[in-house]
Amino acid sequence: MCGRFALTAATEDLAEFFQLVDLEPFPPRYNIAPTQPVLMITAGPARHPGSNLPDRQAFLVRWGFIPSWTRDVSQMPLMINARAETISEKASFKAAMRHRRALLPASGFYEWKREGKVSRPYWVRPRNGGIVAFASLVETYAEPGGSEIDTGAIVTTAANLEFAHIHHRMPVVIDPRDFERWLDCRTQEPRNVTDLLKPAQPDFFETIPVSDAVNKVANTGPELQERAEHKSLPEKAASKKKLADINQLDLF
Structure with missing residues (x-):
């Protein structure tokens, strides 16, 4: 799962990384939460005149996918x-997977490790720093009053072995060399890009324990x-957790 993330890169670095033209200034954000506006990138309608850059556009969407038929x-x-x-x-996602695949820029994400009755937050970032692109989907929802709202979701997959001790799911990372293929919904059908929906390499991310201040959206x-x-x-609590984990394994 991915329930919080951050995007702190400079606008010019984002434009260079995703090869975008005329990217509007985007302030650093350290605790992006569901229902807030997030930056997403899709294939654009036409190549920018006089530019050799790929045909891509960036815009804000509501983080929280709403199927068009809702x-x-x-x-x-x-x-x-x-x-x-x-x-x-x-049903909720198959149309977007076919027609509206996107990239979500991030500097990293937060994840919580459950230990007994306590959840410990971690800041998860690329080991070498920089920007990371999460596979995402976009859908435009027409409200009953006639207005439209762009919404989106982050694609997740099973965690790699290095990350699984914190959480069993993680966001799908799209490598820059695969941006064009993932975003190309004209010629690349879902079956042509499913190979990209895999866990990140075990050494791609590093996890840093952080304070529970991140739990509050206001921070x-x-x-x-x-x-x-x-x-x-406490040792007693840790022992109970270990026993619970053993009993849980007995169910499989």
């Missing part, structure tokens, strides 16, 4: 993630990403 938004769950294993068949400063060693669980 009649009552209040009855729909908040879909911030789409499972890579089922997006080509699931938005760079201090959220500072290392904060987590206190060890």
Whole structure:
């Protein structure tokens, strides 16, 4: 799962990384949460005149996917993630997977590791720094009043072995050399890009324990990403957790 992330790169670095023309200034954000506007990139309608850059456009969407056929938004769950294993068949996502694939720029994401009754937050970033692109889907939802809203979800997959001890899911990372293929919904059908929906290489991310200040959406400063060693669980609580994990394994 991916429920919080950050994007702190300079606008010019984003434009260069994604080969974009005329990218509007985008301020650094350290604690992006569901339902907030997020930057996404799709294939554009036409190549920019006089430019050799790829045909791409960037725009803001609501983080929380709403299928176009939704009649009552209040009855729909908040879909911030789409499972890579089922997006080509699931009714909510299959049209977007075929026609509206996107990239979501990030500097990293936050994940919580469950330890007994406590959840420990981690800041997960590329080991070598820089920008990362998450596979995403976009859908335009027409509200009953006639207005339209662009919405989106991040595609997730099973965690790699290095990350699995924190959480069993992680965002799908699209390598820059695969941007064109992932975004090309004209000639590349879902079956042509499913090979891209895989976990990141084991050494791609590094995980940094951070304070639980990130739990509050109102906290938005760079201090959220500072290392904060987590206190060890009491031995008794740790033993109970280990026993619970063993019992859980017995179910499979």
